[in-house]
Amino acid sequence: MKAEIITIGDELLNGQVVDTNSAWIAQRMGELHIPVVHITSISDKAYAIKKALQQAEERADVIIMTGGLGPTRDDITKAAVADYFGTTLVRNEAVLAHVQEIFHRSGRKHMPAMNIGQADVLANATVLFNDFGTAPGMAVGHNGKYFAFLPGVPFEMKFLMDNRVLPMLRDTYKSDVFIYNTYLMTVGIGESHLAEQLADIEDTLPSFISLAYLPRIGMVRLRFTGEGTDMEALTSLTNSVKEQVVERVKDHVVSVDNRSFEEVLVQTFTDTGVTLSTAESCTGGSISARITAVPGASQMFQGAAVVYSNRAKIDVLGVLPDTLTQYGAVSEPTVKEMAEGARRVFGTDYAIATSGIAGPGGGTETKPVGTVCIAVAGKSETRTQTFHFKNDRAINIERTVVAGLTMLWDILK
Numbered sequence: 001m002k003a004e005i006i007t008i009g010d011e012l013l014n015g016q017v018v019d020t021n022s023a024w025i026a027q028r029m030g031e032l033h034i035p036v037v038h039i040t041s042i043s044d045k046a047y048a049i050k051k052a053l054q055q056a057e058e059r060a061d062v063i064i065m066t067g068g069l070g071p072t073r074d075d076i077t078k079a080a081v082a083d084y085f086g087t088t089l090v091r092n093e094a095v096l097a098h099v100q101e102i103f104h105r106s107g108r109k110h111m112p113a114m115n116i117g118q119a120d121v122l123a124n125a126t127v128l129f130n131d132f133g134t135a136p137g138m139a140v141g142h143n144g145k146y147f148a149f150l151p152g153v154p155f156e157m158k159f160l161m162d163n164r165v166l167p168m169l170r171d172t173y174k175s176d177v178f179i180y181n182t183y184l185m186t187v188g189i190g191e192s193h194l195a196e197q198l199a200d201i202e203d204t205l206p207s208f209i210s211l212a213y214l215p216r217i218g219m220v221r222l223r224f225t226g227e228g229t230d231m232e233a234l235t236s237l238t239n240s241v242k243e244q245v246v247e248r249v250k251d252h253v254v255s256v257d258n259r260s261f262e263e264v265l266v267q268t269f270t271d272t273g274v275t276l277s278t279a280e281s282c283t284g285g286s287i288s289a290r291i292t293a294v295p296g297a298s299q300m301f302q303g304a305a306v307v308y309s310n311r312a313k314i315d316v317l318g319v320l321p322d323t324l325t326q327y328g329a330v331s332e333p334t335v336k337e338m339a340e341g342a343r344r345v346f347g348t349d350y351a352i353a354t355s356g357i358a359g360p361g362g363g364t365e366t367k368p369v370g371t372v373c374i375a376v377a378g379k380s381e382t383r384t385q386t387f388h389f390k391n392d393r394a395i396n397i398e399r400t401v402v403a404g405l406t407m408l409w410d411i412l413k
Contacts, residue, residue: 003060003063004038004064008068040052040056044067053065054084063145065150067152071114071118091120103115121136128164133156135156137160178228185221185260191213209227217402218402222245224242254409262405266299266301277304277305278342279352280304284397332373336353339375339377350412352404356370357369357370359396360393370390372400
């Protein structure tokens with residue numbers, strides 16, 4: 001059993017909108033052990049829709065298409081799909097009543113005529129009733145394949161997947177082949193160095209287990225995938241391989257599941273009853289934003305100071321004017337005082353401080369663009385380090401965030 005995802009919209013192709021639907025659908029299909037073999041984004045054109053359906057039908061057993069079901073003229077999915085299946089559109093009175101009720105509840109007395117067309121569905125389809133929007137989904141069985149046509153609006157699509165599509169797939173399209181994924185996260189070691197250390201383990205992997213490297217700035221997530229018919233044996237063998245890897249690179253492992261670095265830090269701080277604050281200059285609050293995006297961060301995160309100017313560093317954190325005069329804002333003595341000031345101001349056990357030249361301007365001969373100083377103040381010591389990144393502002397900020405969190409992890413350990 002294989003699946004394919006097709007997303008429709010010129011806005012996806014020209015970069016105006018990022019396709020998050022495909023990633024979410026693929027994850028949900030993986031939970032049913034139905035692998036996604038192809039993901040396609042296409043334009044709002046009838047020929048593109050029909051060609052994509054034809055190709056998908058040759059590759060996959062389950063085809064999920066999102067987008068193009070709205071009321072405007074560029075939403076042509078239904079007409080194109082009807083032509084592909086050689087069927088017509090019929091008006092569904094229950095859907096029409098639902099659309100009218102949505103307009104009534106919103107206080108709008110007039111419903112545009114084009115919205116009436118949202119009640120038109122494929123004559124050969126099962127209607128997937130959309131509780132949260134005006135565009136219904138549709139499911140079609142054709143040539144032994146299952147097609148689902150869903151709105152592109154993410155929260156509507158997710159509702160229909162969870163409540164209409166996945167239950168049917170779970171009951172009807174059961175697979176004899178199981179796919180088991182397990183993960184671990186490493187920091188402080190590059191992808192190539194990691195692969196070099198694990199080469200002999202990879203060489204002896206059985207054919208039904210694979211190892212994938214999923215790198216990001218400053219970290220690498222490893223995904224171990226096993227595929228077979230005996231789920232219990234598959235899980236045991238795949239986990240055994242992961243344990244070998246954990247033992248080999250244990251100094252760099254931060255998690256042995258699919259959590260983010262920030263989630264691990266928040267949980268670790270919460271479990272040990274310690275607290276964190278930040279004092280950020282060049283990162284502009286990015287570190288605190290990453291931490292507070294994690295549910296439960298309020299248990300361990302006390303506050304943040306974005307101190308961009310020298311005056312703010314002095315007034316808010318108590319950085320000594322002489323330190324700034326002698327060493328400059330981008331220096332280890334300054335970030336040391338910033339971190340220790342944040343600990344004092346917010347009353348926390350740990351604090352991270354950053355100051356740097358993110359770019360593209362502002363560099364000097366002695367401190368070029370990409371020069372960043374980070375300090376982490378803990379209960380018994382403050383560690384500082386200077387980094388020399390490159391010229392891209394966004395990447396410099398991201399590298400600084402990850403480097404700061406990694407320094408925090410190291411001192412916390």
